[in-house]
Amino acid sequence: MKTFLxxxxxxxxxxxxxxxxxxxxxxxxxxxxxxxxxxxxxxxNSNFYTVPQNFSRDLAPGTLLAVEQATNLSSYLVPxxxxxxxxxxxxxxxxxxxxxxxxxxxxxxxxxxxxxxSSNSSSSPSFPLVAxxxxxxxxxxxCAPSNxxxxxxxxxxxxxLAKQGIAVVAPDYAGLGVSRTPDGxxxxxxxxxxxxxxxxxxxxxxxxxxxxxxxxxSTGPFAVVGHSQGGGVxxxxxxxxxxxxxxxxxGTVAFAPGVQVVEMITKAWNGGVGPIQTDTLLGVQRLISAxxxxxxxxxxxxxxxxxxxxxxxxxxxxxxxxxTSGLAFAGLENHDTVTPDFTNxxxxxxxxxxxxxxxxxxxxxxxxxxAENDVSLQxxxxxxxxxxxxxxxxxxxxxxxxxxxxxxxxNHFPLISASQAEWMDWLKERLxxxxxxxxxxxxxxxxxxxxxxxxxxFRTDVSVQFPLPNFLVTEAEAVWQxxx
Ligand SMILES: *[C@@H]1O[C@H](CO)[C@@H](O)[C@H](O)[C@H]1NC(C)=O
Ligand SMILES: *[C@@H]1O[C@H](CO)[C@@H](O)[C@H](O)[C@H]1NC(C)=O
Ligand SMILES: *[C@@H]1O[C@H](CO)[C@@H](O)[C@H](O)[C@H]1NC(C)=O
Ligand SMILES: *[C@@H]1O[C@H](CO)[C@@H](O)[C@H](O)[C@H]1NC(C)=O
Ligand SMILES: *[C@@H]1O[C@H](CO)[C@@H](O)[C@H](O)[C@H]1NC(C)=O
Ligand SMILES: *[C@@H]1O[C@H](CO)[C@@H](O)[C@H](O)[C@H]1NC(C)=O
Ligand SMILES: *[C@@H]1O[C@H](CO)[C@@H](O)[C@H](O)[C@H]1NC(C)=O
Numbered sequence: 094m095k096t097f098l099x100x101x102x103x104x105x106x107x108x109x110x111x112x113x114x115x116x117x118x119x120x121x122x123x124x125x126x127x128x129x130x131x132x133x134x135x136x137x138n139s140n141f142y143t144v145p146q147n148f149s150r151d152l153a154p155g156t157l158l159a160v161e162q163a164t165n166l167s168s169y170l171v172p173x174x175x176x177x178x179x180x181x182x183x184x185x186x187x188x189x190x191x192x193x194x195x196x197x198x199x200x201x202x203x204x205x206x207x208x209x210x211s212s213n214s215s216s217s218p219s220f221p222l223v224a225x226x227x228x229x230x231x232x233x234x235x236c237a238p239s240n241x242x243x244x245x246x247x248x249x250x251x252x253x254l255a256k257q258g259i260a261v262v263a264p265d266y267a268g269l270g271v272s273r274t275p276d277g278x279x280x281x282x283x284x285x286x287x288x289x290x291x292x293x294x295x296x297x298x299x300x301x302x303x304x305x306x307x308x309x310x311s312t313g314p315f316a317v318v319g320h321s322q323g324g325g326v327x328x329x330x331x332x333x334x335x336x337x338x339x340x341x342x343x344g345t346v347a348f349a350p351g352v353q354v355v356e357m358i359t360k361a362w363n364g365g366v367g368p369i370q371t372d373t374l375l376g377v378q379r380l381i382s383a384x385x386x387x388x389x390x391x392x393x394x395x396x397x398x399x400x401x402x403x404x405x406x407x408x409x410x411x412x413x414x415x416x417t418s419g420l421a422f423a424g425l426e427n428h429d430t431v432t433p434d435f436t437n438x439x440x441x442x443x444x445x446x447x448x449x450x451x452x453x454x455x456x457x458x459x460x461x462x463x464a465e466n467d468v469s470l471q472x473x474x475x476x477x478x479x480x481x482x483x484x485x486x487x488x489x490x491x492x493x494x495x496x497x498x499x500x501x502x503x504n505h506f507p508l509i510s511a512s513q514a515e516w517m518d519w520l521k522e523r524l525x526x527x528x529x530x531x532x533x534x535x536x537x538x539x540x541x542x543x544x545x546x547x548x549x550x551f552r553t554d555v556s557v558q559f560p561l562p563n564f565l566v567t568e569a570e571a572v573w574q575x576x577x
Contacts, residue, residue, distance in 0.1 A: 126417030135168045142270045150191045155299030155485040156183045172243040175200040175255045182300030189291040196297040197239035205258025217307045220260035221524035226319030228325035232282045237270030251508040257309035257517030264297040284384030286448045287329035312340040314524045324350025334456035343523040355445035359436040366471045373469040375427040385444045396435025401442040457493035464508035465501045486541035494542040502553025
């Protein structure tokens with residue numbers, strides 16, 4: 094980082110990295126980026142993601158294609174005593190086409206005591222389960238958290254849950270990890286098509302239960318949790334649960350969810366959001382343009398400028414994920430890479446309508462956690478979507494609950510750590526079956542329960558609000574260095 098100046102504005106999802114000595118060569122930077130990314134992969138040449146010949150588009154969604162019972166953790170950075178499995182399974186994309194996809198299952202040392210005591214101790218253990226939806230990792234095969242040494246969200250979510258005795262099933266999302274069918278057909282990642290990624294999540298739960306029926310019984314309790322892109326996926330799952338219910342569902346937690354992002358981008362072009370979020374959202378427009386192109390090939394990156402498209406191809410050539418994307422776009426402002434005609438293109442609008450999350454009925458309870466100082470999502474915009482959703486609940490005489498909590502003084506990723514005491518208890522209560530029976534309010538007529546509150550932090554003025562996920566980037570190079 095010595096020769097580069099890291100601009101923290103617009104840091105999500107793309108870092109703006111500008112050389113202090115003139116324009117850098119983006120291709121050389123992208124090459125540097127992908128080499129470092131590859132060094133962070135658990136198995137750089139893993140053939141786990143190669144789809145077996147018995148894959149077929151006629152298989153039912155949630156069908157198992159491959160199971161790696163015990164992933165070799167010697168090349169991962171996963172807390173000792175936890176174990177990992179990986180699965181490959183079928184899912185459906187936004188258009189309903191069957192695709193192969195991958196997921197990991199992170200196993201605790203043992204089930205949480207509050208859960209184990211209720212199960213039959215003379216048989217094999219069974220686990221409470223969280224289905225975890227990760228945030229933006231990138232758009233290429235290389236961007237699969239199941240092949241990242243620390244699974245991308247490490248102590249934020251998967252390690253924290255497994256260390257509490259809760260198993261975690263985490264889809265990579267179709268197009269990430271597994272990227273070709275056996276006949277060589279490319280599987281593009283339908284970025285921001287949250288209902289498609291909600292299918293990936295639901296089918297990962299079905300497939301994991303099929304792979305490990307005694308550890309994850311088919312009617313065992315599970316909750317859904319997601320952040321950012323994955324927050325939109327998690328909320329989208331809560332909507333999906335109404336029409337395609339999976340047994341055992343106990344509720345959803347959405348951190349800083351990326352919902353109605355096309356609408357947010359339109360607001361940004363019209364001056365309706367703050368300058369930092371505007372910069373971030375214009376960077377996100379490139380990703381969504383790629384996501385729309387994945388669903389509608391003829392869209393072909395509408396709304397991306399020629400220079401933006403040239404840089405996108407530099408990124409695509411090396412299959413770079415989030416770290417490398419900042420390098421491929423070095424020296425450009427986000428607004429030079431995109432155009433506003435994206436926002437009222439008829440295909441963009443159709444995509445936004447087909448993938449709409451929020452402002453719709455869902456199966457709760459739903460806990461939405463927002464960050465006051467979020468560089469990518471303005472909390473006021475999110476709150477208005479929460480309000481819209483509550484109006485829909487009331488109009489439909491729904492009895493679902495939606496809790497919205499705004500955490501003061503925190504950024505997009507630190508929100509997860511700041512709120513852990515709250516969401517961990519929330520999940521344990523629901524997974525242990527106490528919620529509902531104990532907590533249901535006595536009312537004359539059942540009605541939707543929408544609540545909003547602010548959470549005050551202690552000493553937020555001096556806390557570090559690191560805006561990116563990987564605060565554990567320093568790894569010991571020699572065995573003796575692991576001693577601190
Ligand atoms: C495909 O083959 C694998 C490995 O032989 C097997 O585990 C899996 O059940 C098969 N899946 C289908 C759908 O036939
Ligand atoms: C796990 O991987 C390490 C390093 O590649 C290797 O030395 C070890 O033999 C592997 N363990 C198993 C059980 O395959
Ligand atoms: C516990 O599991 C064992 C072995 O599967 C079974 O024989 C026994 O009946 C079970 N006990 C109860 C109380 O469910
Ligand atoms: C998905 O469906 C849309 C709408 O019907 C269609 O325009 C598009 O071409 C389809 N995508 C693919 C890859 O077939
Ligand atoms: C997409 O647009 C680019 C740039 O305008 C063009 O070079 C390319 O051929 C187009 N691709 C397709 C598949 O239409
Ligand atoms: C599309 O949006 C842009 C930017 O907001 C605006 O300038 C333009 O007039 C719009 N075009 C149409 C056809 O609505
Ligand atoms: C909601 O309840 C009110 C009052 O009981 C009733 O008039 C209305 O039709 C209901 N709406 C729906 C969508 O069920």
